Amino acid sequence: MKVAVIGSSHGGFEAVRGVLKDFPDADIEWYEKGDFVSFLSCGIELYLQNVVKNVNSVSYATPEGMEKLGVNVHINTEITDVDSEAHTLTALNVNDGKESTEKYDKLILSVGANPFQLPVPGKELGNIYAMRGRDWAIKLKEAEVTPGINNVTVVGCGYIGIEAAESFAKAGKNVTLVDTGKSILPTYLDPEFTKILEAEFKKHGVKLALNQSVKEYVGDDDENVSSVISTNGDQWDADLIIETAGIRPATDWLKGKVDLNEKGMIKTDEYQRTNQPDIFAIGDSTEVTFAPTGKKQIIALATNARRQGRSAAMNLNDEKRKTTEVSGSSGLHVFDYKFASTGFKDVTAEKAGVDVESVFVVDTAVPPFVHDDKLNAEVYFKLTFDPKTREVEGAQIMSKRDVTANINTISLAIQQHMTVDDLAYADFFFQPSFDRPWNIMNIAAQKAQDKLD
Ligand code: FAD
DSSP states (O other), X not given: OEEEEEOOSHHHHHHHHHHHHHOTTOEEEEEOSSSSSOBOGGXXXXXXXXXXXXXXXXXXXXXXXXXXXXXXXXXXXEEEEEETTTTEEEEEXXXXXXXXXXXXXXXXXXXXXXXXXXXXXXXXXXXXXXXXXXXXXXXXXXXXXXXXXXXXXXXXXXXXHHHHHHHHHXXXXXXXXXXXXXXXXXXXXXXXXXXXXXXXXXXXXXXEEOSOOEEEXXXXXXXXXXXXXXXXXXXXXXXXXXXXXXXXXXXXXXXXXXXXXXXXXXXXXXXXXXXXXXEEEOGGGBOEEETTTTEEEOOOOHHHHHHHHXXXXXXXXXXXXXXOOBOOOEEEEETTEEEEEEEOOHHHHHHHTOOOEEEEEEEESSOTTOOOXXXXXXXXXXXXXXXXXXXXXXXXXXXXXXXTTHHHHHHHHHHTTOBHHHHHTOOOOOOTTTOOSSOHHHHHHHHHHHHHO
């Protein structure tokens, strides 16, 4: 059996691993249009902040290592067409422009997404960057140490924009963060949390330009960007723009080949099958099932791509395993604050028209008698639930101490359709260096019971 996998980031890598495990006799053809396999954009921030020194180490695999495992790796090879009836692919060698026709028995698409470029006047100027993939990572790193680049504008306050803003602020640049929303991280956290993080950004000199967008980029004599005009009419200096205003699936070439939805996302079933026989799709160019609603939606995360990659490989011949529904769990930090969230927040539930209630708890990480800044810190926790069924629908947590792992427990509670009553007296361990006799999830769930009863 010849299995072709297109794309070599999180999804593609996991699919190849899965095929190696489940079908050791398969011929695996792994296609990547870039000149590097398995670059992981989640590591860019650590590279920009000098925690990871070598950009090439931000990867799970090398062509040589994969070839040793029997995988045929084709870098610099863009797949430009698929004939699902003939089971063939058109492969373009991006170096010499030559095309070839390649056969497959099973095909796994993990083509991911491209950064969205703002369609505003001045978009063609120099020094307008994105933050995704190895090439942009290298350019961003160069910009970080370029003396003439002092004023950096980051467009978009999702988690990628937050990582960019923090990295360039730590590198000593004047950073302005622009977003149309009224708070940062609008799909990840409610205002109780974002107010604290916004103050933290300001404390570190990052300017916030919220409730506005970019109207125009203005250039200098060298045709590099020199300032930004915002939709509010404000104008400020900018030597570098980092656009992190969303992504678009890299699926233009698949139009008419497999079913796409109106946003260009590849439609799949729960076994990762597309509408075409023997063609599977995974990762950021597909949707996932959101556990609180049971409906498909876009949640572009490496964790989802990995889970889907594993499923696709397992299901190549038979329906072995449905991909797990997800709660959209993610975590990040803003300077000293570490936070994570999962499921619905008040803001996202309101947007989705879903009726939820929430309780907010402020506590300490360990008992108050522990006066040690490394061990103890304030913890902010919000639990969101369905007032009718009492089911847990989401949670957010933040502290200067790392208590983010609690969110994984809530993610599991959501997937298992547990109620606040299940959580209120659940058995969580206590030891004064780690926790309190009542874990903050117990406290919040008890508060939720009081609110509901
Ligand atoms: P992609 O990563 O987009 O990879 C697609 C690959 O396919 C690319 O290498 C591309 O060159 C190749 N390709 C595309 N089309 C073709 C073609 N026609 N022919 C050949 N090759 C092709 N997620 C988390 O869970 N946690 C994090 O902390 C996190 N941090 C992130 C930080 C940043 C800065 C970014 C940008 C993303 C982050 N993510 C994180 C999201 C995560 O990186 C993505 O969800 C994940 O990379 C999706 O994997 P993918 O395989 O679907 O697609």
